[in-house]
Amino acid sequence: MSDLLDAVALPGREEPAGSSRPGRSPAPFLRYLASKVAAALVSFAVTLVIGFVLFSLMPANPVQSLTRGRPTSAAQMEHLRHQLGLDQPVWHRFLSFVGDTLQGRLGDSWQFQQPVASLIGERLWPTLLLTGTATLLSVVLGLWLGVHSGWRHGSRFDRLTSGISLTLWSVPTFWLAMILLVVLSTGLGPIPSLFPAGGMSDAYSPSGFGHVLDVAHHLVLPCLTMVLVVFAQYVTVMRSSVIDELGNPYLLTARAKGLMDSQVRNRHAAPNALLPSVTVIFLQLGTVVGGAITVETVYSWPGLGFLTYQALQVPDLPLLQGTFIVFSASVILMNLLADVVYRFLDPRVRAQ
Amino acid sequence: MSASAPASAAGPTASAGPAEAAPAALEVRGLTVVHPPRGGRGPARAVDGVDLRLEQGEILALIGESGCGKSTLARALVGLTRPTSGEVLYRGTPLRYTGSALKAYRRHTQLVLQDPGGALNPRQTVFDAVAEGPRLHGLKEGLEERVRSALSRAGLRPPEDFLARYPHQLSGGQQQRVVIAGALALDPAVVVADEPVASLDASVRGEILQLVLRLRDELGLSALVVSHDLGLAWNIADRVAVMYLGRIVEVGTVEDVLLRPVHPYTRALLSVLPGPDRGRRPTVLTGEAPDPTAVPAGCRFHPRCPAWAALDGPGREAAGCTVRELPVLTADPGAGRQAACHLVDAAADTPAGGAGTAGAPGGAAQAPGAEDGRG
Incomplete structure (x- = not known):
C-alpha cells in the first residue's frame, strides 16, 4: 500500500519547472495523513499502558482506602477485592482493560456506582461549554493583542499589554479565582454581589431562554478567570511571531505596491505569523476537554475537572483512569488536527 | 522571446502625454534621511543631502559600498522612508506623505527588492502576488490577462504554468521574475530596483539585466538600479551616480564615470x-x-x-x-x-x-555582452 502511494506521490513532489499543477494531488496528502494517524495511534497505545500502570499497579490498596474508617471483616475485604476484579492476575487485568477501553467501557466508578463512561459523558458538556467559551475568548483577545503589540513593539500599547498579560499569566489560578469570587460574588465594600458563587444553574432555574441566561450568568466568573490566566500565551506567541515577520522584505514589497500599514499587517504579517499560534491553540484545545481542574473546583462547575477532583479525594481509581484516558486522547486528537490544519495553512508544509 | 516591437504606445510614457520640457521621471532635491539615535550612538545621517534626476526612459545606476545610504535613498525614492528634509518629485510634482497620495504615487513607481525569496509572501501563489497591486489600485477588469501579460513580459512563459505556484516551488531567477512581474503589473513609469540581481547566479543575472533593458526599450520604463556592482552598472546603465556616506560623490554618463x-x-x-x-x-x-x-x-x-x-x-x-x-x-x-x-x-x-592613471575598467569593459547590452 505504501509502495503504491510512493509511486503516485513522487511525480507530484518533484515539481520540475515545467509541471503544470502545484502539489495538490491527494496522494501525498493521504500519505501524510496516514503517517500522522499512525503516530497518533502509537501515542494512544502508550497512553493506555501508562494509564494502566499508573492506576492499576499503584501500591495503594484501593480496598483499604475505600473501607477506611469503617469496621470491615477480612471476608468482606476479600469479597470487595473480588468484586473490583483485583484478585485477577495483572496481565489478565491489563488485557481486559485494553479490550474494555477500546469498546468504550471504562469500568464503574467506585464512588458514584455508575459507569465511568456515562459519568464522563454527563460532565463533558459543562466542561466544553466553560473551557470552549474561555478558549475562544482568550484566543480572539490574545491574538488581537499579540498582533497589535508585535506590530508596534516597544510602544506604550505593547508594554502595557505585555505587562498585564504576563502578570496575569504568573498569578496562581486558584488565587485569582478566589479573589474574583470574593470581590464579584460575595461582594466587597461598595461592590454588590454580581454573580453566583458556583454551580452551573440555580436550583429553581427557569426553563427555556431563562435557563440559558441563568447558565450564562453562572458562566461569567469561571470563564473570566480562565481567560485572564490563559490569554497571555497567545499574546506572547503571536507577538513574537509578528516581530519575526516584521523583518521580511515581502512586507516592504506589499507596502511599495501601495498597501496601507494596516492592510500590510492584516493581509500579510498577521496571517503568516498565525502559523506558530496554531500549534499553541491546538495544544490548548486538547486541554479544553480536560478542563481546568482548579477553576471548576473553586466554582463547583460540574465538569470533568471537578469530577477529577472528586475522584482524587477517594481515590476512585476507575474514574481517574477514565478521565486520564479521555484527557490524553483529546490532546492526541487535537495534535493530529493541528498537523492537518497546518498543512492547509502553510503551502511549504503542504509540499513536503 | 517576443518580437521586440516598440510597445510604448500602450506604455506609461504615452499615457503621461507629451510633457513640455520633459520633467524628470523622478527627481530628489536636498534629500536627507536621518535615522534617530540608537544604542548610545548619535543620529545616523544615512542620506545627507542628495540631488538626483532620473530622466524618462533612462537607466541610472546608483553605486556604492554597503552602508553608504544607497538603499535608504532607494526607499525614500519610492516613498517608503519619509525624508527628514528635502523632497521627492514625480514628474515635477512633489510627493506628499498622506495615505492616498502615497497610494497614487505607488501606482506609478514600483520597488524591486534584493532577496527574491524574501520579497514574496510564502503563502501567496504567483497569481495572487502579481495581482495584488492591480487589485489594490482598482484594476480589476481583465485582471487575469494583466497578470499573464506581466508574467510573460517578465519572461515567465507560458504564464499559465506559473499562476498557481508558490514561491518555494520556483527557482531564484523565477522568483525574481515574479517580483518584477508584480511591479510590471501596474504598468509603472519608474522602477527602483535595490540590488535586483545580487543574490542570483551569473547566468540568471544576465537574463534579468536583459529583461530590464528590454522593458526600457519596449515600455519606456525609467529605472534606478541600486548596486555595489560596477560591472552591472556598465552593462545596463545610461548614467552612473557614485554614493559615499550619504552623498553623491560623482555622477555622469556611464562612459565618463567608469572609463574616465x-x-x-x-x-x-x-x-x-x-x-x-x-x-x-x-x-x-x-x-x-x-x-x-x-x-x-x-x-x-x-x-x-x-x-x-x-x-x-x-x-x-x-x-x-x-x-x-x-x-x-x-x-x-x-x-x-x-x-x-x-x-x-x-x-x-x-x-x-x-x-594612478585612469585606465579603462578592464573587468567591467570586458563584461560579456556589454556592448550589445547597452545598444
Missing part, C-alpha cells in the same frame, strides 16, 4: 576590478568603514582618500580637504559629469594627487 573616473573614491572602486593586462596596482581603501553617525568634517572621504594621503604637508593644508565643505552636486540636466572633490576642482579633470 575623476573622484578618488570612484577610482579606488574601479582599480580593484580584476583585469588582464593591468599595469597598475589596485588602490585598497584603508581606514575605518564609513560611519553615518560620525560624518567627518570637510570632504567626508578624506580619512580614506588615497589622493589626499599622497599629498605632502603644505599641499594638504592648501587643499583644505579636512575643513572646507563640498557643495552638493546639482541635478541640472545640463550639468554633465560632476565630482565632489576639492582636488578635482583645483585641477579641472584629474586629481592633483594622482592616484
Whole structure:
C-alpha cells in the first residue's frame, strides 16, 4: 500500500519547472495523513499502558482506602477485592482493560456506582461549554493583542499589554479565582454581589431562554478567570511571531505596491505569523476537554475537572483512569488536527 | 522571446502625454534621511543631502559600498522612508506623505527588492502576488490577462504554468521574475530596483539585466538600479551616480564615470576590478568603514582618500580637504559629469594627487555582452 502511494506521490513532489499543477494531488496528502494517524495511534497505545500502570499497579490498596474508617471483616475485604476484579492476575487485568477501553467501557466508578463512561459523558458538556467559551475568548483577545503589540513593539500599547498579560499569566489560578469570587460574588465594600458563587444553574432555574441566561450568568466568573490566566500565551506567541515577520522584505514589497500599514499587517504579517499560534491553540484545545481542574473546583462547575477532583479525594481509581484516558486522547486528537490544519495553512508544509 | 516591437504606445510614457520640457521621471532635491539615535550612538545621517534626476526612459545606476545610504535613498525614492528634509518629485510634482497620495504615487513607481525569496509572501501563489497591486489600485477588469501579460513580459512563459505556484516551488531567477512581474503589473513609469540581481547566479543575472533593458526599450520604463556592482552598472546603465556616506560623490554618463573616473573614491572602486593586462596596482581603501553617525568634517572621504594621503604637508593644508565643505552636486540636466572633490576642482579633470592613471575598467569593459547590452 505504501509502495503504491510512493509511486503516485513522487511525480507530484518533484515539481520540475515545467509541471503544470502545484502539489495538490491527494496522494501525498493521504500519505501524510496516514503517517500522522499512525503516530497518533502509537501515542494512544502508550497512553493506555501508562494509564494502566499508573492506576492499576499503584501500591495503594484501593480496598483499604475505600473501607477506611469503617469496621470491615477480612471476608468482606476479600469479597470487595473480588468484586473490583483485583484478585485477577495483572496481565489478565491489563488485557481486559485494553479490550474494555477500546469498546468504550471504562469500568464503574467506585464512588458514584455508575459507569465511568456515562459519568464522563454527563460532565463533558459543562466542561466544553466553560473551557470552549474561555478558549475562544482568550484566543480572539490574545491574538488581537499579540498582533497589535508585535506590530508596534516597544510602544506604550505593547508594554502595557505585555505587562498585564504576563502578570496575569504568573498569578496562581486558584488565587485569582478566589479573589474574583470574593470581590464579584460575595461582594466587597461598595461592590454588590454580581454573580453566583458556583454551580452551573440555580436550583429553581427557569426553563427555556431563562435557563440559558441563568447558565450564562453562572458562566461569567469561571470563564473570566480562565481567560485572564490563559490569554497571555497567545499574546506572547503571536507577538513574537509578528516581530519575526516584521523583518521580511515581502512586507516592504506589499507596502511599495501601495498597501496601507494596516492592510500590510492584516493581509500579510498577521496571517503568516498565525502559523506558530496554531500549534499553541491546538495544544490548548486538547486541554479544553480536560478542563481546568482548579477553576471548576473553586466554582463547583460540574465538569470533568471537578469530577477529577472528586475522584482524587477517594481515590476512585476507575474514574481517574477514565478521565486520564479521555484527557490524553483529546490532546492526541487535537495534535493530529493541528498537523492537518497546518498543512492547509502553510503551502511549504503542504509540499513536503 | 517576443518580437521586440516598440510597445510604448500602450506604455506609461504615452499615457503621461507629451510633457513640455520633459520633467524628470523622478527627481530628489536636498534629500536627507536621518535615522534617530540608537544604542548610545548619535543620529545616523544615512542620506545627507542628495540631488538626483532620473530622466524618462533612462537607466541610472546608483553605486556604492554597503552602508553608504544607497538603499535608504532607494526607499525614500519610492516613498517608503519619509525624508527628514528635502523632497521627492514625480514628474515635477512633489510627493506628499498622506495615505492616498502615497497610494497614487505607488501606482506609478514600483520597488524591486534584493532577496527574491524574501520579497514574496510564502503563502501567496504567483497569481495572487502579481495581482495584488492591480487589485489594490482598482484594476480589476481583465485582471487575469494583466497578470499573464506581466508574467510573460517578465519572461515567465507560458504564464499559465506559473499562476498557481508558490514561491518555494520556483527557482531564484523565477522568483525574481515574479517580483518584477508584480511591479510590471501596474504598468509603472519608474522602477527602483535595490540590488535586483545580487543574490542570483551569473547566468540568471544576465537574463534579468536583459529583461530590464528590454522593458526600457519596449515600455519606456525609467529605472534606478541600486548596486555595489560596477560591472552591472556598465552593462545596463545610461548614467552612473557614485554614493559615499550619504552623498553623491560623482555622477555622469556611464562612459565618463567608469572609463574616465575623476573622484578618488570612484577610482579606488574601479582599480580593484580584476583585469588582464593591468599595469597598475589596485588602490585598497584603508581606514575605518564609513560611519553615518560620525560624518567627518570637510570632504567626508578624506580619512580614506588615497589622493589626499599622497599629498605632502603644505599641499594638504592648501587643499583644505579636512575643513572646507563640498557643495552638493546639482541635478541640472545640463550639468554633465560632476565630482565632489576639492582636488578635482583645483585641477579641472584629474586629481592633483594622482592616484594612478585612469585606465579603462578592464573587468567591467570586458563584461560579456556589454556592448550589445547597452545598444
